[in-house]
Each structure stands twice: as C-alpha cells, then as structure tokens.
Amino acid sequence: SQQGEEDPQALSIQEGENATMNCSYKTSINNLQWYRQNSGRGLVHLILIRSNEREKHSGRLRVTLDTSKKSSSLLITASRAADTASYFCATVRVLDTGRRALTFGSGTRLQVQP
Amino acid sequence: GAVVSQHPSRVICKSGTSVKIECRSLDFQATTMFWYRQFPKKSLMLMATSNEGSKATYEQGVEKDKFLINHASLTLSTLTVTSAHPEDSSFYICSAGLAGIYEQYFGPGTRLTVT
Numbered sequence: 723s724q725q726g727e728e729d730p731q732a733l734s735i736q737e738g739e740n741a742t743m744n745c746s747y748k749t750s751i752n753n754l755q756w757y758r759q760n761s762g763r764g765l766v767h768l769i770l771i772r773s774n775e776r777e778k779h780s781g782r783l784r785v786t787l788d789t790s791k792k793s794s795s796l797l798i799t800a801s802r803a804a805d806t807a808s809y810f811c812a813t814v815r816v817l818d819t820g821r822r823a824l825t826f827g828s829g830t831r832l833q834v835q836p
Numbered sequence: 837g838a839v840v841s842q843h844p845s846r847v848i849c850k851s852g853t854s855v856k857i858e859c860r861s862l863d864f865q866a867t868t869m870f871w872y873r874q875f876p877k878k879s880l881m882l883m884a885t886s887n888e889g890s891k892a893t894y895e896q897g898v899e900k901d902k903f904l905i906n907h908a909s910l911t912l913s914t915l916t917v918t919s920a921h922p923e924d925s926s927f928y929i930c931s932a933g934l935a936g937i938y939e940q941y942f943g944p945g946t947r948l949t950v951t
Binding site for chain 2: 752766817819824825827828831
C-alpha cells in the first residue's frame with residue numbers, strides 16, 4: 723500500500739498563481755522527498771527535506787515538514803505553464819534485504835493554465 | 837551526472853510473447869536498481885529490487901516467474917515480461933541511486949502495450 727496520500731489529487735490554476743500540494747505519511751521517516759513527473763516520462767528529484775528540518779527552499783519551491791502531524795507540503799510560487807506535471811512525495815523504507823526503496827504518495831496532477 | 841536510461845521507450849507486442857526492457861546507469865555504477873510499474877494517473881508501485889550479482893527481491897504479489905529480472909553488471913538491469921497479457925500493459929520505470937544518497941534517479945520509462 724502507498725505510504726503517502728496526497729491532496730488535492732488534481733489542481734488547476736492560472737499562470738502566476740501559487741500551487742500548494744500536501745502529503746501525509748504513516749511511519750517514522752529520516753527524510754521526505756518530492757519528485758516531479760511530466761506526462762509519460764520518468765521522475766525528477768526536486769527536493770529533499772530531513773526529519774529535523776521544518777522548511778526548505780529551492781528556487782520557486784518551498785517545502786515544509788511537520789513530523790508531529792506526519793505531513794509535508796510543497797508550494798510552487800509564481801507558477802508557469804511549464805510547471806504542469808504530476809508531483810509525488812516519497813519516503814524511504816528499508817526492505818528485508820537492508821536496501822532502501824522509495825514509497826510514493828498518490829500524487830497531485832497540477833495543470834497551470836497560460 | 838547520475839543519468840539513467842531505459843530502452844525501449846515504447847513497445848507493442850502480441851499476447852503470449854516476451855518483452856525485455858533495459859535499464860542502464862550511464863555515468864555511475866549501481867549495485868541496486870528498482871523496477872516500478874505505473875498505471876495511468878496512478879502512483880508508482882515498486883515491483884522488485886534488482887541486485888547486481890544476486891537474485892532480485894520481489895514485492896508481495898509480484899510474480900517472479902512472470903517478471904524476470906537480471907542485473908548482470910553494475911550498469912545494467914533488465915526486466916523481461918514473459919508470456920505477456922493485455923493486463924501487463926503499463927508504464928514501467930526503473931531507478932537507481934548513488935551509494936549513501938537517498939534520492940533516486942529515474943529512467944524515462946517504457947510504455948508497454950500488449951495486444
């Protein structure tokens with residue numbers, strides 16, 4: 723089952739507006755990551771926030787993490803049409819083999835109207 | 837750096853045939869690669885972990901005889917969908933990571949359509 727649930731599932735905004743996506747998770751984490759996926763393509767890593775961090779910035783991206791609520795949010799400011807994509811949060815889980823794999827949230831499909 | 841490629845990007849095959857998908861780490865060595873499956877407008881589901889030089893480990897519910905994984909070198913893992921059926925049609929994505937780094941690098945994915 724998916725570790726994280728994201729809301730909204732879909733979001734449509736106008737260019738220039740801000741977009742906020744939320745992610746909740748269930749288990750303890752060391753870090754939480756956000757990825758972006760253009761339609762029919764692979765995923766691209768956007769940002770990683772550690773469990774001892776509350777907020778992190780990267781360009782127009784702002785990520786917050788609330789470990790007490792087991793939730794994170796991704797804010798994209800001054801959105802552009804090129805930001806149209808699906809956004810996933812991901813947490814790391816340790817497999818029986820000791821390897822670390824990612825578990826993804828359900829994703830938010832963002833549509834930015836020009 | 838940290839580029840992962842997949843081949844083919846798109847494949848159409850007939851029911852009953854087998855299809856091989858390649859995942860390569862182009863500029864780094866990957867002792868572990870991961871194979872995911874993604875249905876339209878859905879999230880990625882981990883299928884299996886590919887381990888160089890040893891057997892792959894499969895997630896619960898994934899048939900290892902159906903989805904054969906071979907990690908023959910530190911830069912190549914292959915996923916073979918055997919005796920494909922229309923319900924195997926999906927988007928398959930691989931990923932790999934650098935040692936000691938949490939983030940993963942993803943291939944561009946392979947769209948499989950079984951007719």
